[in-house]
Amino acid sequence: MTKTRTVLAAICGVVLAGPALANACLRPEERSALDVRALRTYLMVSALNCQKGESYNQFVRRFGTELGVAERAATAHFSRSFGGQGRTRLDSYNTNLANEHSEDAIRSGSFFCRDAEPLFQRALATPGADLAKLAAERNIPQNYTASDCPAGGAAARQPARASRR
Numbered sequence: 001m002t003k004t005r006t007v008l009a010a011i012c013g014v015v016l017a018g019p020a021l022a023n024a025c026l027r028p029e030e031r032s033a034l035d036v037r038a039l040r041t042y043l044m045v046s047a048l049n050c051q052k053g054e055s056y057n058q059f060v061r062r063f064g065t066e067l068g069v070a071e072r073a074a075t076a077h078f079s080r081s082f083g084g085q086g087r088t089r090l091d092s093y094n095t096n097l098a099n100e101h102s103e104d105a106i107r108s109g110s111f112f113c114r115d116a117e118p119l120f121q122r123a124l125a126t127p128g129a130d131l132a133k134l135a136a137e138r139n140i141p142q143n144y145t146a147s148d149c150p151a152g153g154a155a156a157r158q159p160a161r162a163s164r165r
């Protein structure tokens with residue numbers, strides 16, 4: 001009787017977790033959204049560490065629409081991938097991303113702030129439609145990666161994993 005309950009519990013666990021595991025891949029628009037979020041977080045940390053608050057505020061005002069689109073795409077990815085845990089996972093991603101960039105600022109010393117203003121200038125000169133392209137080109141480190149979804153956007157059966165790029 002105990003073995004039967006154990007087997008049933010395992011099956012139920014797989015059935016309940018199946019949708020989250022089945023969807024834990026990144027669609028192209030989700031990957032772009034996470035790149036934009038990484039850029040935004042990097043600039044936020046730069047603003048706080050390098051007294052670039054006005055440059056950051058200009059960035060947020062200039063790209064409000066694009067940042068909103070990235071927010072919605074990231075929220076959709078985490079919700080699709082992790083179901084009811086999506087919001088918690090997204091919050092953890094955001095916190096860990098900010099912490100990672102703060103640690104990078106500490107390790108980089110004065111070089112971090114030296115590079116901040118040119119990045120703000122380049123970002124502010126970028127057309128809105130090209131923000132995701134700039135974010136991808138900068139290859140800003142993230143603490144979250146997942147495999148690409150197969151062609152056609154269907155979800156793959158590969159769980160997301162946390163790691164540095």
